[in-house]
Amino acid sequence: xxxxxxxxxxxxxxxxxxxxxxxxxxxxxxxxxxxxxxxxxxxxxxxxxxxxxxxxxxxxxxxxxxxxxxxxxxxxxxxxxxxxxxxxxxxxxxxxxxxxxxxxxxxxxxxxxxxxxxxxxxxxxxxxxxxxxxxxxxxxxxxxxxxxxxxxxxxxxxxxxxxxxxxxxxxxxxxxxxxxxxxxxxxxxxxxxxxxxxxxxxxxxxxxxxxxxxxxxxxxxxxxxxxxxxxxxxxxxxxxxxxxxxxxxxxxxxxxxxxxxxxxx
Numbered sequence: 603x604x605x606x607x608x609x610x611x612x613x614x615x616x617x618x619x620x621x622x623x624x625x626x627x628x629x630x631x632x633x634x635x636x637x638x639x640x641x642x643x644x645x646x647x648x649x650x651x652x653x654x655x656x657x658x659x660x661x662x663x664x665x666x667x668x669x670x671x672x673x674x675x676x677x678x679x680x681x682x683x684x685x686x687x688x689x690x691x692x693x694x695x696x697x698x699x700x701x702x703x704x705x706x707x708x709x710x711x712x713x714x715x716x717x718x719x720x721x722x723x724x725x726x727x728x729x730x731x732x733x734x735x736x737x738x739x740x741x742x743x744x745x746x747x748x749x750x751x752x753x754x755x756x757x758x759x760x761x762x763x764x765x766x767x768x769x770x771x772x773x774x775x776x777x778x779x780x781x782x783x784x785x786x787x788x789x790x791x792x793x794x795x796x797x798x799x800x801x802x803x804x805x806x807x808x809x810x811x812x813x814x815x816x817x818x819x820x821x822x823x824x825x826x827x828x829x830x831x832x833x834x835x836x837x838x839x840x841x842x843x844x845x846x847x848x849x850x851x852x853x854x855x856x857x858x859x860x861x862x863x864x865x866x867x
Contacts, residue, residue, distance in 0.1 A: 603799060604741070604763035604807065605756060606633075614644025623647065623676070628668075631655040632812060633738050633761035636731025646673040656718035667714040681705045736812035737762035740819060744808055747823045751830040755802055763809035767802050777833040777840045779804040784851055785832070785843035789825035 607613075614624050623646040632655040634640075640648060649668040653660035658667070672680060682701045683694035725733065738761060745764035749757065752766040768779040783793035783806075795807040810819060832840050844851065 603756060603802070604760045604765050604809075605758065606761055611643050618644055618646075627651075629654050630762060631734075633734055633763075635734050636727060637734055641673060646676055647671070650718075652714060652718040657721040658714045658717045667711040667718075669715070733812040734762075737810070740810040740812065740814055741808070743816075743819060744810060744823060748826055751827055752806065753804075762811070763807055765799065765802055766806045766808065768804040768806060771830065771833040772804050775833045775837045777837050779806055781840045781843060782806065782826075782829055782833070785829045785840045786825060787844040788846045789828070791822055791825055 617624055624644050625647040626640060626645045628648045629651040631650065635655065647670065649670045650656070652658040652667050652669070678698060678700040679702055680698070682696045682698055682704055684698060684701075686693055686695040722730065741760050741762050741764045745754065745760055745766070748766055752771075753769045754764075754766055756765070768777065768782050771777040771782065772779070779796045783796050786793045794809065795805075797805055798807055799805060810822075829840060839845075842851075
């Protein structure tokens with residue numbers, strides 16, 4: 603839902619008292635890095651989605667990579683080799699009896715890791731914290747500007763993403779979230795994530811990140827307001843979008859079932 607969980611510490615305490623461990627998906631650290639220390643909350647294992655928070659490519663320019671951090675209780679189980687420091691020298695340490703062993707090539711996607719490392723070093727602690735603050739500010743700015751035009755299930759401060767939905771447009775005018783997303787293409791914007799999270803009908807998950815300028819955010823907000831107006835006054839225009847792209851709306855079901863994976867003249 604893109605919301606700060608006010609009860610996370612209490613939940614972690616209950617789970618850990620039972621002898622269990624807490625695993626956290628580190629996909630969205632650009633709302634808390636430099637602000638929250640996850641080990642003090644009670645997290646034991648965390649993977650870092652470098653392609654979401656630490657400026658590395660995802661997909662064709664990647665592949666992605668996810669370093670895993672663990673608490674001291676689990677450190678002895680880490681895969682080998684572990685990089686250890688003895689005096690002023692670094693070594694590859696294989697002598698770890700409780701290790702789960704070697705799980706893949708040691709170096710992994712090294713170019714992705716180096717890019718993330720350089721980004722972290724260039725940003726520094728002050729820059730990383732500012733990135734979190736700006737991501738949260740941008741998302742809350744969008745939410746505040748659009749909540750009178752789209753339905754908002756949880757009207758409270760969000761993290762780096764806000765979840766609006768198109769239930770008003772769907773019920774009143776027959777314009778669904780997919781139509782809104784396709785219409786955004788005509789305004790020059792790549793659509794946000796739609797229909798996720800699943801517990802919000804007609805969900806629009808908008809994740810502006812920390813790098814978007816206020817000018818770009820305002821252009822996006824204006825486009826969303828225009829689409830809300832069009833849904834009310836010209837619903838067919840929205841339902842038939844996009845109109846300005848080289849390819850019109852595709853039959854997504856047919857595309858999934860009848861794959862065409864090579865070009866034919």
